[in-house]
Amino acid sequence: MLPKLGEVFRTYGYEGASLTLITQATGLGKGSLYHLFPGGKAQMAKEVLAEIDGWFEREVFAPLRDGADAEAGIAHMFKAVDAYFRSGRRVCLVGVFALGAARDEFSAAVHGYFDAWCEALAQALRRAGFSRSEAMELSEDVLAGIQGALVLARAADDAKMFTRALKRLAKRIAGD
Amino acid sequence: MLPKLGEVFRTYGYEGASLTLITQATGLGKGSLYHLFPGGKAQMAKEVLAEIDGWFEREVFAPLRDGADAEAGIAHMFKAVDAYFRSGRRVCLVGVFALGAARDEFSAAVHGYFDAWCEALAQALRRAGFSRSEAMELSEDVLAGIQGALVLARAADDAKMFTRALKRLAKRIAGD
DNA sequence: AAAGCTTTGTACCGATCGGTACAGACCATA
């Protein structure tokens, strides 16, 4: 249910995701929808954001922080990210929210997502041998590179562009 | 007039920019608005996109392509971009459109903007001594870095993050 | 001042927005 909801928000943004679109995408009528989410659209978006954050925490952040091998955790991140964003055919819901007017209403979730990612990646980079400042800068660069590549890939309608950008980011970490 | 319109689209997205918001931001009533833009919201957005494209063509793309000194053209780009996006406090309207459902309706303008930018930057990089493939890859990285930094800066509500990212991109081109 | 154009405010249109009310369907326990 939450994944389907997420696709609607991802595709149309928070304001653009009308209840009509949501009922069509989920197959649920308004009755069921407001039974499951008494808080309406805002609650739906919040739970979707929480679910996404949970997925990344489990599949990306935790391996970055706790994996025995830092390089392996980073490599796993790139693989997971490429799969999650369907090689650039899918867009980052948190990024969409961050750019739009919805950012203010969901600022905690939006800020928390990128902050946790950046922290986890920086930690892995440190364990991989980078200095404190190098790790922080590089992790910001990598996150920005990913988000920007999603924008460019979607603007050009060219999924290969995303995978290419991801490969170059990985190479930059490995040391070119 | 177009700049004010642009701010509304930039802040609320295409769908979110209601005529009420537009009349408030521009001070024009519906009568005047539909007299100036008989094509309605879609025409407003198209003219705003064209104006932005024109600005970047004049202030960024042309100097990159035609400037006698390639390095100077690139440095000028970074300065112009930092000023245009108000050091990350402002967001890229074309990027917002690219991520949203409006992309399909304005695909030509969205695609053209990033394509022209990428081409112009790659050309300057070639003239600055990079190989053909290096220039193409690097220009994609720089554009993605800029767009991604806008997302991150807005998510973190931290304008300094954008300027920092811009500095690192410039350093990467200069050769670190 | 008269005539003819451009510009503007306002009232209004049908459609859709997010959200609510509620009766009935469903389903488990007894």
Add this chain to the structure above:
DNA sequence: TATGGTCTGTACCGATCGGTACAAAGCTTT
């Protein structure tokens, strides 16, 4: 089979959506 709670489809709410109609206001030209 009766009962009580969980779901769900539908009708409806006021507000707002993008857009239109049009008359009055302004401004130019004669």
